[in-house]
Amino acid sequence: MDDMQIIIDKINDLKKKRNAVILAHNYERGEIQDIADFTGDSLGLSQQAIEQEADVIVFCGVHFMAESAAILSPEKTVLLPEIYAGCPMASMVTADALRTEKKKYPNAAVVCYVNSTAEVKAESDICCTSANAVEVVNSLEEQEILFVPDKNLADYVSRFTTKTIIPWEGYCPTHNQILPEDIIKAKKEHPNAEVLAHPECRREVLDISDKVFSTTGMISYARESDSTEFIIATENGMMHRLRKENPDKSFYMASEFAVCPEMKAINLQTLLQSLEFMQYKITVPDDIQVKARHSLERMLKVKRSR
Ligand code: CIZ
Numbered sequence: 001m002d003d004m005q006i007i008i009d010k011i012n013d014l015k016k017k018r019n020a021v022i023l024a025h026n027y028e029r030g031e032i033q034d035i036a037d038f039t040g041d042s043l044g045l046s047q048q049a050i051e052q053e054a055d056v057i058v059f060c061g062v063h064f065m066a067e068s069a070a071i072l073s074p075e076k077t078v079l080l081p082e083i084y085a086g087c088p089m090a091s092m093v094t095a096d097a098l099r100t101e102k103k104k105y106p107n108a109a110v111v112c113y114v115n116s117t118a119e120v121k122a123e124s125d126i127c128c129t130s131a132n133a134v135e136v137v138n139s140l141e142e143q144e145i146l147f148v149p150d151k152n153l154a155d156y157v158s159r160f161t162t163k164t165i166i167p168w169e170g171y172c173p174t175h176n177q178i179l180p181e182d183i184i185k186a187k188k189e190h191p192n193a194e195v196l197a198h199p200e201c202r203r204e205v206l207d208i209s210d211k212v213f214s215t216t217g218m219i220s221y222a223r224e225s226d227s228t229e230f231i232i233a234t235e236n237g238m239m240h241r242l243r244k245e246n247p248d249k250s251f252y253m254a255s256e257f258a259v260c261p262e263m264k265a266i267n268l269q270t271l272l273q274s275l276e277f278m279q280y281k282i283t284v285p286d287d288i289q290v291k292a293r294h295s296l297e298r299m300l301k302v303k304r305s306r
């Protein structure tokens with residue numbers, strides 16, 4: 001038996017012993033996605049965390065995702081196998097800075113992308129994900145929307161609403177560095193491919209893409225579409241799942257640099273250690289938890305598109 005298989009067997013044994021469920025985000029390493037009980041986007045995985053009867057949720061993703069699971073399932077132990085796995089975009093807005101900005105727009109509703117800290121969620125009226133951002137914004141009564149922290153998602157939403165969107169100056173470094181030139185080059189190399197882009201990409205990229213989807217939207221679209229070739233403008237962890245689920249179709253990265261180091265921080269070894277030592281427990285202080293849960297639960301009542 002090779003070393004890798006030994007680790008995999010140990011993880012599966014410990015998982016049973018701890019009555020744990022392993023959740024992996026679509027951007028995680030292939031081997032982590034393969035060993036997980038469920039793969040998906042942060043919203044889908046948080047909903048799995050609520051539904052599962054397990055005592056322990058091992059969340060293979062970044063900090064804000066494990067935090068959301070802990071907020072929505074406070075009775076379960078939520079573990080993040082690598083405590084330093086954070087989201088640079090989530091760090092671009094703090095609760096203090098948001099409080100200051102809110103004073104400038106007293107009539108605005110605050111919509112916060114789930115890629116944000118629990119403190120920021122607690123300061124917001126409602127959360128959204130890339131799968132439901134337009135629906136969430138349009139579900140609100142307010143005409144002015146302070147949208148944090150992703151300026152690119154804010155800009156995308158502004159095209160599907162009559163509301164005034166006030167964007168925060170945050171962005172995802174991984175998606176933001178995908179450039180129109182990358183798409184043009186990829187299209188030249190693969191003229192029959194459809195371009196699927198994530199709304200965290202800049203407008204100039206979305207403008208020359210065929211479709212804009214969240215990761216879950218891309219997965220269902222790639223399955224349903226008659227096309228057999230796709231150029232994918234999002235984090236490269238998606239290639240694993242797309243290729244695995246569609247062995248007869250071809251997927252090309254729009255940019256070879258679209259790799260988020262934070263989403264690659266967890267490996268089989270750290271996952272094993274997480275189950276062995278029950279680390280790292282993610283908890284949210286009660287007062288923040290209650291307010292952040294309100295923003296998340298309010299979002300869950302709005303139907304998701306893709
Ligand atoms: O919401 C998520 O999980 C992220 C970060 C991306 C997506 O489109 O699924």
Ligand code: SF4
Nearest residue numbers: 087088089172174260
């Ligand atoms: Fe954050 Fe972007 Fe990495 Fe996702 S891909 S965790 S948004 S930095």
